[in-house]
Amino acid sequence: MTYYITTILVYLGIDVLAIWGLNVQYGLCGVYNFGFILFQASGAYTAAILTLGPSSGNGGYQSYFFGASLPFPLPILVAGVVAAIIGVIFGLLTRRVGEDYLAVLTFVLAVVAILVVSAAVSFLNGPAGLSSVPQPLTSVLHVSLIAYSWLYVVFVALVCLLAYFSLRLLARAPLGRVMRAVRENEKAAASVGKNVGGLRIFALAYGGALAGISGALLVLFISTWSPGSWEYAETLTAFSAIIVGGTGNLYGAALGAFVVQILIFELPRFLPQVSAANLVGSLQWIVIGVLTLGFMWWRPQGLLPERKRSYDISWPVRQRTVRPIGTTPAGGVEMERE
Amino acid sequence: MTSGVGVDRKGQATRGGELVVEGLRREFGGTVAVDDLTFAVRPGEIVGLVGPNGAGKSTALAVIAGVLPASKGRVLFNGQQITGHLPHKLARAGLVRIPQISQEFGRLTTLENLCVAAPHQRGERFRSAWLPRRSWAGQEDAVIREAFELLERFNLAAKANDYAETLSGGQKRLLELARALMVKPSLLLLDEPMAGVNPRFMETVEDCLEEVRRSGVSLLIVEHRLDSVERLCDRVIVMAQGRVLAEGTMAELREMPPVVEAYLVG
Numbered sequence: 001m002t003y004y005i006t007t008i009l010v011y012l013g014i015d016v017l018a019i020w021g022l023n024v025q026y027g028l029c030g031v032y033n034f035g036f037i038l039f040q041a042s043g044a045y046t047a048a049i050l051t052l053g054p055s056s057g058n059g060g061y062q063s064y065f066f067g068a069s070l071p072f073p074l075p076i077l078v079a080g081v082v083a084a085i086i087g088v089i090f091g092l093l094t095r096r097v098g099e100d101y102l103a104v105l106t107f108v109l110a111v112v113a114i115l116v117v118s119a120a121v122s123f124l125n126g127p128a129g130l131s132s133v134p135q136p137l138t139s140v141l142h143v144s145l146i147a148y149s150w151l152y153v154v155f156v157a158l159v160c161l162l163a164y165f166s167l168r169l170l171a172r173a174p175l176g177r178v179m180r181a182v183r184e185n186e187k188a189a190a191s192v193g194k195n196v197g198g199l200r201i202f203a204l205a206y207g208g209a210l211a212g213i214s215g216a217l218l219v220l221f222i223s224t225w226s227p228g229s230w231e232y233a234e235t236l237t238a239f240s241a242i243i244v245g246g247t248g249n250l251y252g253a254a255l256g257a258f259v260v261q262i263l264i265f266e267l268p269r270f271l272p273q274v275s276a277a278n279l280v281g282s283l284q285w286i287v288i289g290v291l292t293l294g295f296m297w298w299r300p301q302g303l304l305p306e307r308k309r310s311y312d313i314s315w316p317v318r319q320r321t322v323r324p325i326g327t328t329p330a331g332g333v334e335m336e337r338e
Numbered sequence: 339m340t341s342g343v344g345v346d347r348k349g350q351a352t353r354g355g356e357l358v359v360e361g362l363r364r365e366f367g368g369t370v371a372v373d374d375l376t377f378a379v380r381p382g383e384i385v386g387l388v389g390p391n392g393a394g395k396s397t398a399l400a401v402i403a404g405v406l407p408a409s410k411g412r413v414l415f416n417g418q419q420i421t422g423h424l425p426h427k428l429a430r431a432g433l434v435r436i437p438q439i440s441q442e443f444g445r446l447t448t449l450e451n452l453c454v455a456a457p458h459q460r461g462e463r464f465r466s467a468w469l470p471r472r473s474w475a476g477q478e479d480a481v482i483r484e485a486f487e488l489l490e491r492f493n494l495a496a497k498a499n500d501y502a503e504t505l506s507g508g509q510k511r512l513l514e515l516a517r518a519l520m521v522k523p524s525l526l527l528l529d530e531p532m533a534g535v536n537p538r539f540m541e542t543v544e545d546c547l548e549e550v551r552r553s554g555v556s557l558l559i560v561e562h563r564l565d566s567v568e569r570l571c572d573r574v575i576v577m578a579q580g581r582v583l584a585e586g587t588m589a590e591l592r593e594m595p596p597v598v599e600a601y602l603v604g
Contacts, residue, residue, distance in 0.1 A: 170467040174453070174474065176467075177453065184443035184445055187437075188443060189426075190429070308447065311499065
């Protein structure tokens with residue numbers, strides 16, 4: 001039971017990190033990245049091949065390119081960098097297209113990627129995927145499985161905390177404001193001198209890095225990763241989490257990750273088997289779909305809506321006498337209503 | 339209100355708001371929307387661009403602002419060739435277009451709408467995502483002050499902390515105008531600024547446009563309301579079938595039979 005709890009907590013942290021990544025792209029900047037899961041997958045594969053060691057050294061039961069045994073936490077950091085680079089590539093490929101075409105293009109890129117990885121067996125071991133990925137620092141720590149899993153929970157929580165502070169800085173900075181402006185209206189943002197393409201690339205890279213790190217943390221915990229782990233449906237659940245939790249709100253995204261990824265996908269494991277084996281699995285997807293549609297229809301802002309950023313406008317400038325246009329010099333403000 | 343002098347990409351001041359359009363052409367498939375269009379806007383001038391529906395006025399504005407590529411011809415802004423430049427680069431150089439349909443940032447507050455438009459903000463650099471607030475706070479305070487001052491002048495101060503999507507049609511037009519001024523433009527291209535504005539509010543919009551001109555900004559206005567055009571514009575260019583049909587003051591244009599026949603009557 002304890003191991004199950006720690007596993008759930010690790011999953012929650014990893015999901016929150018990934019959803020925050022998507023929140024940077026979609027919630028903050030309005031980038032419809034329907035290939036989002038590719039970023040998490042790229043991080044997972046990167047961390048795996050940078051931990052497994054050379055392909056020739058594992059008895060030949062799995063084949064992959066490169067292969068190294070980098071010390072912890074380098075595989076995780078490199079995973080973030082690789083995912084960020086993929087974000088830049090996505091951004092460059094989709095720089096000149098509108099948001100609807102971007103959604104289709106990113107979706108297609110993710111589907112092509114999974115087909116390539118599955119077909120090119122020597123690349124990342126094909127459909128079988130990579131397994132026996134060593135967990136970090138196990139040879140140094142010498143602790144029980146339960147203790148190790150608790151340590152991993154703490155590590156994931158620390159990574160989430162770092163990401164939280166960084167994302168909070170971003171959201172409060174003028175950079176976050178201009179990203180929200182791009183989300184609201186790309187053309188208007190460009191018309192006031194903002195480089196929409198550059199901001200999109202930044203969002204894809206930053207959000208991608210977070211997703212890549214989440215993938216790395218996941219593969220180093222569960223020790224295995226295959227094309228079955230990153231099918232397009234995973235992207236839909238990530239979008240569902242943001243829509244349910246609250247677009248553009250860090251706490252909302254975290255809450256969405258908990259509701260969708262943990263409550264809907266993990267809690268049913270406790271339910272007794274009452275009918276066909278696949279029923280619960282199918283019902284989960286139906287619930288996700290209904291929940292997403294319901295929120296889009298009745299509460300598009302999500303459970304925790306994005307906070308309005310009001311400014312304190314009570315400094316000296318407020319007290320200056322500035323005659324509003326359309327008023328008489330005597331002073332009466334002509335309030336126009338339509 | 340604003341300097342009336344634009345800034346280029348390096349933040350250097352540019353001359354104020356001179357626009358020269360030479361032989362501009364824009365085709366959509368086989369349809370020619372703008373054909374050999376030639377005219378100029380002098381610094382500090384308000385020029386009206388009028389004509390019947392389908393004359394190519396809005397297309398011309400979109401091509402000048404870099405929203406649509408030109409099929410032929412060239413555009414000079416402050417003496418520099420800008421044909422084919424992207425809108426955000428033109429805005430940074432001081433040429434800002436306000437489209438016909440309001441394009442406010444709906445889920446940003448009115449004040450934020452203006453703050454976004456301020457150029458050269460340190461807090462907008464990508465590294466600011468990892469830097470503490472104090473690295474950009476000083477400039478941010480100045481931006482907010484400037485934005486609020488503009489809102490006061492445009493009678494929108496009471497709406498500063500309201501979402502822009504809650505403003506009325508006329509208020510949105512004023513917001514877009516104020517937002518454009520935050521860019522510190524030297525030339526504004528306005529596509530039907532009176533469209534969707536309550537008639538009682540039009541005088542306020544006209545006052546704002548006059549105020550903008552007094553601050554040294556040139557304006558090129560596409561507008562169907564000829565009474566507003568007459569009150570505001572120093573010169574009026576009449577377009578028909580993508581070309582310049584006539585040019586002059588409204589009084590002069592009324593005396594020109596081809597203009598009367600093509601546009602002013604009915």
